[in-house]
Amino acid sequence: MNRSNGSPSEGSITTVGPPTEVAASDFLQLNPAEAPKGGMADWLARHIRHAVANGLLPAGSRLPATRVLAGELGVSRGVVTEAYRRLTEDGHVAGRGRGGTVVVAAPLARPTERRVTEPRVTADDGTSGKPPLFTAPPDAGVFDALRAAPARIDLSPGLPDLAAFPRAAWLRAERSVLAGLVPSDFGYGDPRGTPSLRRAVARWLALNRGIAADPDEVLIVAGTAQALGLLALVLRDEGVARVAIEDPSSLGIRQHLHNSGLQTPPVPVDEQGIRVDALRATGARVALLTPAHQFPTGVVLDGGRRRELADWARDGGLIIEDDYDAEHRYDRPPVPALRSTLAEHVAYAGSVSKLLAPALRVGWLLAPRRHRSALVDAKRFADLGNAALPQLVLAHLMESGELERHLRFLRRRHRGRRDAMIAAIAARLPGAVVHGAAAGLHLTVTFEPGRDDTALAAAALERGVKVQPLSWHAQRPGRPGLVLGYAASTPSDIREGVAVLGSLLG
Structure with missing residues (x-):
């Protein structure tokens, strides 16, 4: 076949000139090709009214700047300005100066929808007299x-x-951290957590909880809740079906364990802490404890019970130590963590929820060597690791002494x-x-x-x-x-x- 005429051969790809940029906007997925000739401003205003009416643009939503939207749609700025003027006149939007153009109208109630409201917990149900x-x-x-x-x-x-919450100190630390970051710091990191926070946590625990730990032993997690979830996943894979817990103990912790498919046989607590004889009687090989300040009784696990518990652990038991508020003490000396003397028998969990704020979702887990690899894998496949920026800021607060203050x-x-x-x-x-x-x-x-x-x-x-x-x-x-x-x-x-x-x- 003669191809001297320059026509493309079958199966080939020919590019003729630069690609043509199509005018369109991510805002409401607007496609100006759909607008009628000479009616662009009316078409744009109609789309925005519809978005307000159906709730896509709730009150308080900020519209794109006129120059930006005009550029995306490939129209003159005057077209967008005219559409916004019409919306302002009919009460859908209002100008806020440097705040831009903001939606002020409420969406219309859809006739096919029924508004669902949460029941008031203070209303009496008429049967028991209780909310x-x-x-x-x-x-x-x-x-x-x-x-x-x-x-x-x-x-x-x-x-x-x-x-x-130390807002000023957090902002100073955040500015300092951001100033020192390089582009690669914004990529995916180590699922165990940033090296700087793992080092800072290891030092913090050594100074405040008597725990000698290498930073490589520290796994940064999204609070104690995730620490428990990861442990439950790994333990279930090992055939563990029960985790003994103190009684009374945190309802929330119990719910997390139940959600992970684990049973929680109760072990009574007295004025000396958990009764190790009763723990042995359950036959459970894993126990979750709050030894420094038992929740909710506040009992401190005494020396005799610690020795009994150590014997139980060395017989093949694993202790999950929830050190949820040990830093907050007033009338007694600090209580050393169980992890400080039983490193290979204790999975230690802590967080900054009670020290800074639960919203940060930052905690740490130190596990016996035999569980570390599986826990890192579980963390990796759960979320690829905690957000790095809050970790870096927290590490700065720890290392600078701000957290101690x-x-x-x-x-x-x-x-x-x-x-x-x-x-x-x-x-x-x-x-x-x-x-x-x-x-x-x-x-x-x-x-x-x-x-x-x-x-x-x-x-x-x-x-x-x-x-x-x-x-x-x-x-x-x-x-x-x-x-x-x-x-x-x-x-x-x-x-x-x-x-x-x-x-x-x-």
Whole structure:
């Protein structure tokens, strides 16, 4: 076949001149080729009105700058300006000066949709006299519902002082970190975490928890919740079906383990800590403990029980140590972590949730050597590793001494609030017994048998005070009580909240 005429042969690709750029915008997927001739401004305004009406552009949405949108659509700026003028005149948008053009109209309700609202947890269901939140055993969404429940005073345990977050120090650290980054630092990193944070965590644990660890032993995770999830995955693959836990213990922790398919046989706790004889009786080979400040009782695992527990671990047991608030202590010396003396028998989990803020989702896991590789694989396939920038900022705060200064500040503030709560309980709840006041962010009060602590928590919520019943955190029957957080409330709110509890108890 004669191809001298320059026509392309079958199967070949011929490029004739540079590619033609097609005018279009990602904003509302606008394609100006669809607009009628001479009606571009009307076409654009109509599309934006439709997006407002169906909720694609809710109130507060910022429209693209006129120059930017005109360039994307390949039209004159005057076309976009005219469309925005029409939308302003009919009340869909408003100019905000340097803030740009903002949607101010609300979307139309779709006739086929029914608005769904969350039930008010303070409404009585008419059957038990309790708010629905307390009418049944707590389910997986109970803490979300409790957080969403309106209340004047929140005495929930585990809630740190979020108002104390060191914003200025964080911003300084963030600027310093960003100034020193190179382009490659914005890529995928080590799933174990950034080297700088693993080094900083290793030093922090050595200084504050007596743990000697190499940075390579540190796995950065998205809080203790993810640490438990990764451990559960690895342990299940090894044939573990049960993790013994203290009783009482955190309902949230128990829910995480159940969600991972693990059973949680309860082991009683007394004034010396977990009863190791009862732990042995369960036959479980893994146990999750809070030895430095047992949740929720506040008991510290004493020396005798530590020795018994060490013997149990050396017989083939694994301890998961949840060191959730050990840095917060007031009236007692520090308690060394179990990990400091039983490194190859303890998987140690900690985080900055109680020290800085849960929103950061940064924690760490130190596991025995035999589990490390599997845990790193589990972390890799879970999320490829935590976000690097918050890790780098946290490492800077740790290494600069800012985090240590913040901890000293928190201890002073928390001590004052703890003292206010103890004084209020003595004045308003004279029959209550206080537990675990020497450390942490909460304390527990117990009452004489016969009281219904869920009914008391329900009545308190009706009066605008949020607390948690002790029975939520127990698997076996025990004394009724309340678990009260004080870190996030002012002394005056604490006094008022306890006064409400006193009035309900009569």
